Amino acid sequence: MTYPSPVILVGLGEMGGVFARGFLRAGYPVYPVTRNTDLSQTAQLIPQPQLVLLATGEQDLHPLLKHIPEHWRTRLVLLQNELLPKDWQQHDLDNPTVISVWFEKKPGQDFKVIIPSPVYGPQAQVIADSLGSLSIPVRVLKDKASLLFELVRKNLYILTSNIAGIKVGGNVGQLWEQHHELAESVASEVLELQAFLSAEELPQAHLINAMVEAFDNDPEHQCMGRSAPGRLQRALEIADRAGLDVPVLRQIQKLY
Structure with a gap:
């Protein structure tokens, strides 16, 4: 009898816990990795896992990608918010698996x-099957252009709200x-930033x-977490690098 290769789970927070449940239900052993793990x-110990899921926060992604073991690099799965292709391409990663997560998990719920x-x-199919075992719906995309659209969509949702x-x-x-004009104005400026970061129309x-x-x-x-x-602040720093005016975002900054 052959057994499935294990899944390496880097990050043991609320989101990582949901994925761990899905992997286990789908029959994959899960090996958890904490911040202190080498x-x-x-x-x-596990040179050929099924996949390596990086379930850390956005701020931890780039430091982590710098230290991913070489033979894990083709097995990475990314799920962070504010993610775009440039974020993995700068680490010479060509084709990681990427999911735009549209489910919430809060403590105690x-x-x-x-x-x-x-x-x-x-x-992608392993992720779809594993989350599907928990009745979490997943769409497997056909190409990288569709992925870019979905990543920008999620970024637009988070940043605008x-x-x-x-x-x-x-x-x-x-x-x-009730604040349609404000929402559209913020969304338009956010999309200017996303176009600059993705180098795409x-x-x-x-x-x-x-x-x-x-x-x-x-x-x-709720809008504001x-x-x-x-x-x-990050959006305005990007606007400064890009030479974009984003007057609505700058007016909102003055509220602080």
């Missing part, structure tokens, strides 16, 4: 699905219904409609 030693989570890459929420608070349903109207679909599926989702000020 990755090179783990790679010697089970996961909550907003819309199906799109995934692309060599391990967080940054506009600094000014008006409330939830995304209220944001779109983006379908603005299509992306805004896709963002609104997510708003409509969970209108009670604790990460909102940091996201605004």
